[in-house]
Amino acid sequence: MPSTSDGSVTQYAGPLPQPTPETQPFFDGLKERRLMVQRCEACGQAYYYPRPICPHCMSDYVHWFQASGKGRVYSFVISHRSRPGFEAPYVIAVVELDEGPRMMTNLIGIEPDPEVLRCDMPVEIVYDEVTLEVTLPKFRPVEQA
Amino acid sequence: MPPANPRRDLRGSVAIVGASESNRIGVRPDASALTLHAEAAKNALADAGLGIKDVDGLFTAGVTSVQLGEYLGIVPRYTDGTSVGGCSFIIQVEHAMLALAAGIINVALITHGESGRSRIGGIGAGHRGIPPDSPQGQFEAPFGTMGPPTLFSLPATRHMHQYGTTQEQMAQVAVSTRQWAAMHPMAMMKEPITVEDVLASRPVCWPYTLFMCCLVTDAGGAIVMTRADMARGLQRPPVYVLGTGEGTEHNMVSMMADMTTSRAAKVSGKAAFEMAGVSQGDIDVAELYDAFAFTPMLALEDLGFVQPGESGAFVADGRTAPGGEFPMNTNGGGLSYTHSGMYGMFTLIELTRQLRGEAGERQVPNANVGIAHGPGGMFAAAGTLIAGNANSL
Numbered sequence: 001m002p003s004t005s006d007g008s009v010t011q012y013a014g015p016l017p018q019p020t021p022e023t024q025p026f027f028d029g030l031k032e033r034r035l036m037v038q039r040c041e042a043c044g045q046a047y048y049y050p051r052p053i054c055p056h057c058m059s060d061y062v063h064w065f066q067a068s069g070k071g072r073v074y075s076f077v078i079s080h081r082s083r084p085g086f087e088a089p090y091v092i093a094v095v096e097l098d099e100g101p102r103m104m105t106n107l108i109g110i111e112p113d114p115e116v117l118r119c120d121m122p123v124e125i126v127y128d129e130v131t132l133e134v135t136l137p138k139f140r141p142v143e144q145a
Numbered sequence: 146m147p148p149a150n151p152r153r154d155l156r157g158s159v160a161i162v163g164a165s166e167s168n169r170i171g172v173r174p175d176a177s178a179l180t181l182h183a184e185a186a187k188n189a190l191a192d193a194g195l196g197i198k199d200v201d202g203l204f205t206a207g208v209t210s211v212q213l214g215e216y217l218g219i220v221p222r223y224t225d226g227t228s229v230g231g232c233s234f235i236i237q238v239e240h241a242m243l244a245l246a247a248g249i250i251n252v253a254l255i256t257h258g259e260s261g262r263s264r265i266g267g268i269g270a271g272h273r274g275i276p277p278d279s280p281q282g283q284f285e286a287p288f289g290t291m292g293p294p295t296l297f298s299l300p301a302t303r304h305m306h307q308y309g310t311t312q313e314q315m316a317q318v319a320v321s322t323r324q325w326a327a328m329h330p331m332a333m334m335k336e337p338i339t340v341e342d343v344l345a346s347r348p349v350c351w352p353y354t355l356f357m358c359c360l361v362t363d364a365g366g367a368i369v370m371t372r373a374d375m376a377r378g379l380q381r382p383p384v385y386v387l388g389t390g391e392g393t394e395h396n397m398v399s400m401m402a403d404m405t406t407s408r409a410a411k412v413s414g415k416a417a418f419e420m421a422g423v424s425q426g427d428i429d430v431a432e433l434y435d436a437f438a439f440t441p442m443l444a445l446e447d448l449g450f451v452q453p454g455e456s457g458a459f460v461a462d463g464r465t466a467p468g469g470e471f472p473m474n475t476n477g478g479g480l481s482y483t484h485s486g487m488y489g490m491f492t493l494i495e496l497t498r499q500l501r502g503e504a505g506e507r508q509v510p511n512a513n514v515g516i517a518h519g520p521g522g523m524f525a526a527a528g529t530l531i532a533g534n535a536n537s538l
Contacts, residue, residue, distance in 0.1 A: 015277065017282060017286075076299070076302055119307075134287075
């Protein structure tokens with residue numbers, strides 16, 4: 001039975017990613033609570049998901065860097081059907097990182113209510129250690145000053 | 146060097162000469178996916194007055210063309226299994242046109258069949274899981290995104306935010322489409338509904354309620370195409386291919402560059418209109434894939450029928466309903482007629498019937514030029530057909 005590093009026992013039922021050699025550094029970073037994404041040295045654009053050839057200009061002169069973990073909600077939906085690992089209602093969102101790339105994620109720490117959720121609302125990363133091996137990048141709202 | 150617009154020379158060069166569903170559609174616990182293909186193929190060929198041995202070009206998606214060729218017992222000399230979601234069959238009209246016009250084949254058969262509801266046959270779209278090491282398995286599925294309701298809905302939310310599009314406007318699409326379905330003998334859902342009914346139906350994935358989501362059915366469909374000269378000697382009025390287009394952009398909806406417009410649809414629509422040499426105002430009837438209520442709204446914008454952001458107001462007053470000035474999804478659509486999974490085939494069948502003038506009670510008066518268009522995947526791809534009857538040439 002898997003358990004997390006804080007000792008709690010879990011039986012996570014949700015779908016787990018299986019990294020490939022190209023994406024392993026991303027998932028390794030998450031386990032260290034760092035959001036690692038790539039930037040192209042040729043065109044200067046950051047991008048996601050990880051791959052060794054830039055999707056903007058096809059250069060292979062790319063490097064990993066640690067993103068801020070801050071961004072805004074680009075769009076979201078509220079699923080009313082439970083799935084393994086997800087009890088409805090839950091929020092699926094696409095977040096646009098401050099560095100530019102967008103990523104699929106879940107919004108947590110907020111009511112799954114269309115009256116509360118807003119596109120463009122500022123969010124920050126939460127590292128969700130779903131198993132001993134896998135940490136997933138989730139996001140929560142940033143309290144506005 | 147190719148001519149300035151090689152597509153223009155192809156306008157009207159080929160035609161749809163046969164079109165049909167499988168024997169029955171809706172709930173088919175008696176038929177596997179391949180049988181639904183085969184029934185539809187048999188019926189479409191009978192409609193055309195041709196036999197299976199006449200077919201030398203085989204086009205399909207969901208199953209492979211070798212699975213289908215074996216089932217049908219034929220040895221085609223040309224085959225295309227382009228499979229990029231529900232619009233694959235619309236894209237295959239373009240591919241069939243090219244093979245026919247080049248003289249490589251004489252009779253093209255394009256088939257669809259899916260046991261979307263009964264799940265019989267073990268093959269076809271929807272039966273494949275998402276591999277955990279695929280991009281989708283790594284970067285979407287871990288967030289509980291399984292299934293179109295959670296994915297196709299993300300662009301709708303962004304459109305609502307950016308343009309003020311409302312759930313009420315989306316609900317009107319479902320209401321208008323249901324009115325068309327009431328006049329289709331094979332439609333699954335015919336009971337009239339109101340905007341209030343749609344909004345009060347069970348929430349599936351906000352902003353969508355149940356009645357804003359397509360049906361899940363078992364169905365097959367097929368069309369037969371030949372060159373125009375041969376088409377004129379066959380038994381049914383030819384429906385000429387005036388313009389075609391296709392396009393792809395992302396695979397995962399989270400990678401869609403701008404969720405308020407599909408680049409694939411714009412590329413596809415532009416090519417089709419330029420080839421056809423018609424404008425949006427010339428379109429008499431529109432079959433726009435409605436996987437969800439918002440799906441055809443975005444198509445209205447990307448195909449240039451309305452400006453970006455204006456589709457909500459356009460559909461809100463029932464303009465797309467029977468008697469409205471813009472007849473859309475006249476078969477009752479994926480929302481109320483049938484949606485086995487890859488619905489694009491049914492836009493082709495209904496467009497053919499409307500342009501032949503054989504749509505019965507739901508016939509759009511003086512329908513000479515029409516459009517069939519759909520996305521594939523989650524706005525990942527797109528295919529467009531502009532077609533016309535003899536009056537359009």
